[in-house]
Amino acid sequence: MTRMDSVTEAGDQRRNTSISGRDRLILAVLLTASFTLAVDFSILNVALPVIGAEVGFSLPDLQWIATSFALCAAGFTLLFGRVADIFGRRRLFLAGIALLGISSLVGGLATDPAVLITARVAQGLATAAVTPAALSLLTTSFPEGSLRERALGLNGALMAAGFTTGAILGGVVTDLLSWRWAFFINVAVAVAVLVVAPAVLRENRTEQRPRLDVPGAVTVSAGLLAVVYGLTSAGEHGWTDIRTWASLVAGVVLLLAFVGIERRVTEPLVPVRILRKRSVAWGNGAGVLAFATETSLVFLLTLYLQEVLGFSPLTAGLSFAVLGLGTVLGGIVGPKVIARLGNPPRALAFGMAVQTAATLVLVLLGDSRDWMPLLLVATFVGGVANLVAIVGFMVTATSGLPDHEQGLAAGLATMSQQIGITMGIPVMSAIVGATLASLGAETPTHILTAIRTAIGVNAALCAATAIAVSVFLRTPRPVTAPATGN
Template identity: 40%
Template sequence: MTASTDTAGRSPALDPRRWLALTVISVATLTVVLDASVINIALPKAQAELGISDANRQWAVTAYALAFGGLLLLGGRVVDFVGRKRSFMIGLVGFAVASMVAGVAPDGATLFAGRALQGVFAALLAPAALSLIAVTFTDGRERAKAFGVYGALQGAGGAVGLIAGGVLTEYTNWRWCLFVNAPIALAAALAAIPTVRESRAEGERRYDIPGAVLVTTGLVALVWGFTHAAEEGWSSALTWILLAAGLILLVAFVAVERRTSHPLLPLRVVLDRDRGGAFLASLLIGAGMFGLMLFLTYYLQVNLGYRPLHAGLAFLPFSAGIIAAATFGAPLVPKIGPKRLMASGTAVALIGTLWLVMVKATGGYLPVVLPGMILTGLGLGVFFVALPNIALAGINPSDTGVASATISTTQQIGGAIGPALLNTLYVSALAGFFADHVKPVPWAVQLHGYVHGYRVAFIASAVAFALALAAITLLIKKHGSSDVPTDAPVHAPSERESLMIVGSDSAAFWENHYVRLSNQWGTQPNAVLEELVTTLAPAPGTALDLGCGHGGDAIWLATRGFDVTAVDVSPTALQRVTTGARARGVAERVHPARHDLAHDFPEGHFDLVNASYFHTPLDIDRGKVLRRAAAAVAPGGLLIIVEHASIAPWSWQAGKDVHFPGPEEVRASLELDDSWTAERCHAPERTATGPGGQQATVTENVIALRRAS
């Protein structure tokens, strides 16, 4: 169908309620992260009241962390397809109920079960919150600020939890450390109803249950193994059986993810070099940070004799350092680049942790603990604000939730494994220190023994930070933020140089191309088109898809309500479009049409013209084709142009230095008047998949032009 419509209006690119939504989302994020540590200070009183043994008391912490970290990947996938707002609401209400269950626990088993249930709903809430930020803030600089708020709360939540735990334990009851979550979560859920917009990914809703079981049980086995080593020692056969079982289960998880059609964690998300380096650094930072906080809590309460509230307040410099660094560091992301910020922040945290090794048995908060906390907090705050800008850069919109979940997963897994491993090292160091002393050991000697163990734990935390710094330096290649457009001037070649590709006969080339690759390419829409249409939100109307290929874009636009004319020169390509549209139930809205475009062009006007990846090897004036495409845009409509600026190795253009122009060059080349405005112009990098599954990193020039109504 080629008729135009007058109903297409200009929708705002920016959500007017986005900052209110960020406030609601941030409160929910703080609740989840805070609860991971709020129980620490309350645990001694809970242990005494419920009769929990020393061997089992750590499950009050690890049950939450394991359920949270183990199920985050599944939660991220559910979030993408069930709906981000719906998942956010379910997570908040469920978290409130689970908090009440844990708060009224009559025994240790019920407390552990309630904590695990909290972790289950947190695994749904956390990825929903972060992915809502990613899709709500479409402007790169605003998104960096929003991530700054998220980073500040994500990093400071653990320390704030220690303060809240001290206040509630000292002035009310340890159970209020759990009860307090319910009113906050319910208030956030009510506030989200009018402020947060729903969004979801298109596609089949299948979930990788075997993958979720394997990764969760594997992590439980690893943590259980470290815990058993602390109780029975490294010579215990059960310790090594548990650790080996955990590794085998995690290897099996990777094998399942490679073969399943709907993986819990698509390996493309973590195999990207930059993203994988960011995730590895996040895991190591989580291990070092949570382990550090655990033993600082013991040092303050046991060696320095601080009461719960005093111990919580003593963590204020740590919390303030994270918040300040994340807040003031956010504007630096587009200027300095996330890699440099991550590396410098980790280095500062490493120095602060090494400073803590100088702690004394009975004193030293001001000269040792205070400066160590400040340095470590500042460094971690900078790291947290920069992390999402690497981990979520160039991600496919359908993978936003799972990538967001992986950020939190790595931190929670580190938060579960790190303290377990550090506690094992602490117990071993303590046993070695007391081995040469005759029992009963005097209290003064015990304090020196505890400090010896703390120092070993602090050194282990520093090693984790050092490994994180190595991962950032060696694995992450990006120095700038791909989400933030640059205003740097570019070389302006001639129109023929920038808007032409030279080759052989077009029709024969493309027919052979699609016949040869018909079983290797999928029919998924390109990620950039999904992002642009989702964020710019044009009203459904008529659409023209130039060079429709295998039909992914045309079919996806039809599922969004557009009436699509899908144009290609290859009969095989058009047949695949017809078959795919019929399979998706949108055949009545997809109209394949064979046009050469160089000599004949579809007639009429369209509300959206998609010229994404429009290539032709025919020696023609490509600019002329794009000018005709612009002329086909109806008033109020969009013209989308997406091009590879660095060519994938499987392309016939491989090895060529191809330049694609910016918005003003395009306006001049297409002879557009002042009624056209540029909605988007940036050049992100992403991982592209070619025939046969091979991958490569390509840079793309993304331009969206809107014609005035």
């Protein structure tokens, strides 16, 4: 190696491990947007009864305030991830942020159920557009390696912490100000991002503009909408309800049709060869379960804190601050765990294994507030472990692909995240409901038994994920060539 080659290589290594001032601005813009969108998934949950009383929702219709948002956020993510590749990630990011600001303003001013639901649908579409665009801008702004892993670690930490923060912030804002400020906060964030982002984000799109796969886009979006609606219906009406099974069957049929379309069209929305990559297929499957298990655990523990221990919504929300700290710490140490273990899949499996142990301990929870120290310690450890797994998932699912497919990879990863967040709660809710139905009256003792049962299933899903990743994403050891004599 020449001296010039050594200098060049050293310069490349510095660029791959150091963050410049402009890089920090890019991170600030993209992470602020990602965190805000994650908060939106849970910030209104605590406030739903108050919103229903003020705006005029009936009790059965309250869930649509959350469901309408989640359906659009999960159903259109893959489509917008591909649109970002074709028409420009920066352009789609800015358009999505503008839509978020406008829809949040409309939602905050709403006095009619139809207007509020329309605003939540628009917020879901904005989330579906911004999240994959932001993630693909992140992966293309930082070279593959330690710098990208650090950026994805911070992104994963804030995305997971955002869900927990939303539960806390929703209670604080509703009690001290008004539920409308849960919308107005987004307006201020959107304005700030739109002021800074055009100056620091570069446009990044493919030179050639392939035709958008409209049949594929329609079938996959409709299929995902049907599956998510079916899972939501299971949580509300049970697994035996005709709406649940009809929606799930329709979703599976549409997704199978989507696979058939992708095999035939010349410019598919999702090239089948990408799904043949183990890192993409198994990485995204693990990502779904990583998000589903932790977010649904927050739901189960919310029931425990309020229905069993008798905490107020605000106190219950504040109890998750320790979990939020754990997720932030996990996002920071995630890249270090990847470096220590040697590759992202091992970090993913390790994180899910530790999360299994932390979740399993919670099966011991009793009906006394004396169990709070155990809950706080276990949720903190589980939060750290979950974020290590999420960072491993993000790096696994977006590595080894060219820049022109990063929007698609980001769309798949984001779709996994959105589906995980959306499906976890109705599945665990259905388990709680079925257990209570078998026990009879909804006494605190029976509710505790139902929650323990669901927590046990949650831990089993964590363990299954860790085992599947260890088996199917095993990295072969490098083969050392035998020494040869001269």
